[in-house]
Amino acid sequence: xxxxxxxxxxxxxxxxxxxxxxxxxxxxxxxxxxxxxxxxxxxxxxxxxxxxxxxxxxxxxxxxxxxxxxxxxxxxxxxxxxxxxxxxxxxxxxxxxxxxxxxxxxxxxxxxxxxxxxxxxxxxxxxxxxxxxxxxxxxxxxxxxxxxxxxxxxxxxxxxxxxxxxxxxxxxxxxxxxxxxxxxxxxxxxxxxxxxxxxxxxxxxxxxxxxxxxxxxxxxxxxxxxxxxxxxxxxxxxxxxxxxxxxxxxxxxxxxxxxxxxxxxxxxxxxxxxxxxxxxxxxxxxxxxxxxxxxxxxxxxxxxxxxxxxxxxxxxxxxxxxxxxxxxxxxxxxxxxxxxxxxxxxxxxxxxxxxxxxxxxxxxxxxxxxxxxxxxxxxxxxxxxxxxxxxxxxxxxxxxxxxxxxxxxxxxxxxxxxxxxxxxxxxxxxxxxxxxxxxxxxxxxxxxxxxxxxxxxxxxxxxxxxxxxxxxxx
Numbered sequence: 001x002x003x004x005x006x007x008x009x010x011x012x013x014x015x016x017x018x019x020x021x022x023x024x025x026x027x028x029x030x031x032x033x034x035x036x037x038x039x040x041x042x043x044x045x046x047x048x049x050x051x052x053x054x055x056x057x058x059x060x061x062x063x064x065x066x067x068x069x070x071x072x073x074x075x076x077x078x079x080x081x082x083x084x085x086x087x088x089x090x091x092x093x094x095x096x097x098x099x100x101x102x103x104x105x106x107x108x109x110x111x112x113x114x115x116x117x118x119x120x121x122x123x124x125x126x127x128x129x130x131x132x133x134x135x136x137x138x139x140x141x142x143x144x145x146x147x148x149x150x151x152x153x154x155x156x157x158x159x160x161x162x163x164x165x166x167x168x169x170x171x172x173x174x175x176x177x178x179x180x181x182x183x184x185x186x187x188x189x190x191x192x193x194x195x196x197x198x199x200x201x202x203x204x205x206x207x208x209x210x211x212x213x214x215x216x217x218x219x220x221x222x223x224x225x226x227x228x229x230x231x232x233x234x235x236x237x238x239x240x241x242x243x244x245x246x247x248x249x250x251x252x253x254x255x256x257x258x259x260x261x262x263x264x265x266x267x268x269x270x271x272x273x274x275x276x277x278x279x280x281x282x283x284x285x286x287x288x289x290x291x292x293x294x295x296x297x298x299x300x301x302x303x304x305x306x307x308x309x310x311x312x313x314x315x316x317x318x319x320x321x322x323x324x325x326x327x328x329x330x331x332x333x334x335x336x337x338x339x340x341x342x343x344x345x346x347x348x349x350x351x352x353x354x355x356x357x358x359x360x361x362x363x364x365x366x367x368x369x370x371x372x373x374x375x376x377x378x379x380x381x382x383x384x385x386x387x388x389x390x391x392x393x394x395x396x397x398x399x400x401x402x403x404x405x406x407x408x409x410x411x412x413x414x415x416x417x418x419x420x421x422x423x424x425x426x427x428x429x430x431x432x433x434x435x436x437x438x439x440x441x442x443x444x445x446x447x448x449x450x451x452x453x454x455x456x457x458x459x460x461x462x463x464x465x466x467x468x469x470x471x472x473x474x
Contacts, residue, residue: 003021003022003445004019004020004021004410004441004445005019005020005021005049005050005053006018006019006020006053006410007020007049007052007053007054007055008053008054008055009055009057009073009077010054010055010056010057010058011057011058011077012058012059014081016032016034016077016080017032017033017034017410018030018031018032019031019032019033019410020041020046020049021445021448023445023446023448023449023452023453024308024445024446024449025449025452025453027040027449027452027453027456028040028041028042028043028045028046029041029445029448029449029452030045030076031410031448032076032080032083033410033411033412033413034084035080035083035084035086035340036083036337036338036339036340036341036413036414037076037079037080037083037338038337038338038448038451039076039079040452040455040456041072044066044069045069045072048065048066048069052064055073057070057073057074057077061073083340086340087340098142098145098146098147098148098352098354098384099148099149099348099352099353100147100148100149100150100151100352100353101142101147101149101150101151101353101354101355101356102151102153102353102354102355102356102365102366103130103138103150103151103152103153103167103355103356104130104153104154104155104157104355104356104357104358104366104369105129105130105152105153105154105155105157105160105163105164105167105358106128106129106130106154106155106156106157106158106159106160106358107122107123107125107126107127107128107129107154107155107357107358108122108127108128108129108154108155108156108159109122109154109155109156109159109186110156110159110186110188110189110222110223111156111186111188111220111221111222111223111228112221112222112223113186113219113220113221114218114219114220115219115253115255118154118155118369122155123357123369123370124370125370128357128358128359129159129160129163129358130160130163130358131163131358132162132163132166134358134359134360134379135163135166135167135170136170137360137379137380138167138356138360138379139167139170139171139174140379141379141383141384142171142174142384143174145384146175146176146177147171147175147179148179148180149179149180149181149182150167150168150171150179150180150181150182151182151183151184151366152164152167152181152182152183152184153183153184153355153366154184156185156186156188156189157183157184157185158183158185158189158190158194159189161193161194161197164183164197165197168181168197168201168203172201180204181201181202181203181204182203182204182205182206183198183203183204183205183206184205184206184208184251185205185206185207185208186207186208186220186228186232187207187208187209187228187231187232187235187236188222188228188231188232188235189235190235190238190239195238195239195242195243198239198242198243198247199242199243202247203247204247204248204249205239205243205247205248205249206249206250206251206284207232207235207236207239207248207249207250207251208220208232208250208251208252208253209229209232209233209236209250209251209252209272209276210252210253210255210258211229211233211252211268211271211272211275212229212261212263212271212275213227213229213230214261215257215258215261215263216228216229216232217229218257219253219255219257220232233275233276236248236250236276237276245282246282248282249282249283249284250272250276250278250282250283250284251283251284251286252268252269252272252283252284252285252286253286254268254285254286254306264306264309264310265285265306265307265309265310266309266310266313266314268285269283269285269310285310307443307446308446311450314331315450315453315463318463318466318467319459319462319463319466331467333447334447334450334451335464337414337444337447337448337451341413341414342413342414343400343413343414343415343416344399344400344401345398345399345400346397346398346399346400346415346416346417346418346419347365347398347416347417347418347419347420348398349364349365349368349391349395349398349419349420350364350365350376350387350388350390350391350392350394350395350398351388351391351392351399353365354376354387354391355368355369356379357369357370359378360378360379360380361375361377361378362375362376362377362378362379362382362387363375363376364376364391364394364395364398365419365420367418367420367421367424368395368420368423371423373394374394374395374423374429375394376390376391376394377390394429395419395429396430397419397422397429397430397431397432398419400412400415403432405432405437406432409437411440411441411444414444415440415444416440417436417439417440421436422436
């Protein structure tokens with residue numbers, strides 16, 4: 001399936017199942033799922049496996065096996081046995097821990113973005129701002145819980161700074177440790193009052209900008225049709241005079257409009273970083289939009305090509321100790337391959353992440369807010385344990401134990417992805433579609449290909465060393 005083949009090795013005391021596939025660079029990779037072990041192998045090894053998908057080494061090497069292949073099989077099996085004794089990363093969280101709460105303080109927006117999944121901020125409903133009455137109940141709802149992160153969202157959240165302040169003060173007062181506060185904004189509303197709020201609560205701010213100007217203004221206009229690029233650019237400069245750079249991030253959605261205008265992902269990132277005088281690691285480039293108009297998003301094959309081209313240029317820049325242009329989250333996930341992690345869910349939506357709307361309704365994720373069939377509770381009528389249980393029922397495919405496809409898949413332990421995207425594409429969240437599985441596996445194979453390339457060219461340690469010089473250590 002998905003150009004991945006399997007074979008089995010029988011040993012006296014144990015049986016190992018393996019997968020193998022060809023990377024984008026023509027190398028073969030061997031993967032042992034239960035230990036998340038990964039090996040680069042030669043063609044003659046693969047040729048033997050192609051003809052013998054069950055290899056019995058329980059007594060002695062098969063008579064048709066060359067000595068060097070038998071030796072390599074035994075070395076791999078010895079390494080896998082060692083890996084079996086290594087512990088997996090502990091994914092357990094402290095009691096009463098909750099990863100992220102997204103609070104939609106505003107269901108209103110002053111922009112009319114073309115790809116907005118939230119129907120210009122109102123989610124297809126009446127415009128609404130979170131009230132103090134509902135905000136007080138939100139604080140009560142989470143009493144006794146340890147919230148790691150609180151994201152103020154919308155619509156445009158900075159249209160309701162009073163409730164941002166009220167909630168921040170309330171959570172600080174009732175928690176033993178202060179949560180990390182953040183806000184995602186369109187960047188059109190920045191003044192001294194807002195800057196003081198950001199500084200007081202050491203708040204991370206993410207500003208959306210889709211430059212160059214002609215593309216941004218087309219994609220992110222005001223209600224009267226006027227563009228917003230110049231104002232957003234000016235406000236980012238204003239923020240940087242008062243807020244430390246590590247607290248400011250830029251998020252850009254890469255669409256077909258950019259490609260049609262002659263910008264690939266690298267060129268777009270470089271343009272924005274240079275135009276705004278940014279540090280590249282504080283920029284996130286989204287290569288998949290989830291709005292009402294999915295025609296602007298890329299097909300899977302195009303996404304893979306875009307990311308591979310970007311990483312190719314990034315790879316060359318790093319080896320030359322040049323400042324990179326890359327998505328740091330993608331790089332981090334690259335170097336976490338094979339680190340023995342088990343993800344029980346594609347995404348912890350509803351269990352580790354929930355979204356609360358201005359009327360107190362609770363949804364498993366901000367991307368799924370205001371979809372009636374996916375509502376999991378209300379802060380006035382339910383408690384957190386009830387909403388978590390409801391989320392597991394409503395979006396059961398997010399939890400791999402509920403999916404026969406996941407249970408039968410070799411990639412199950414390392415797989416992560418966005419169930420909300422499944423719903424927005426399929427309008428159904430009861431089954432994992434084939435394209436989703438293919439996407440996750442193809443990205444895994446692509447990352448494995450880059451790791452093998454680094455090792456084969458003896459650049460792995462140099463790459464990591466230079467990465468820390470121009471960006472951040474892994």
